[in-house]
Amino acid sequence: MAKVDVKCSFCERTGSAKKHGQGKADHQRYRCQMCCRTFQLDYAYRACHQGMKK
Numbered sequence: 001m002a003k004v005d006v007k008c009s010f011c012e013r014t015g016s017a018k019k020h021g022q023g024k025a026d027h028q029r030y031r032c033q034m035c036c037r038t039f040q041l042d043y044a045y046r047a048c049h050q051g052m053k054k
């Protein structure tokens with residue numbers, strides 16, 4: 001299995017998130033083991049793009 005190197009959107013730790021099934025539209029969901037929250041990578045990417053455009 002490939003190592004998941006995902007940064008948590010909440011506590012910003014890297015490597016503590018594990019795959020947590022998939023949401024709608026094939027979004028991979030992750031669950032952070034440190035803060036026990038679930039999040040989607042797609043959110044972070046979109047926010048990043050919007051931030052860079054302006």
Ligand SMILES: [Zn+2]
Pocket residue numbers: 008009010011012013032033034035036037
């Ligand atoms: Zn976290």
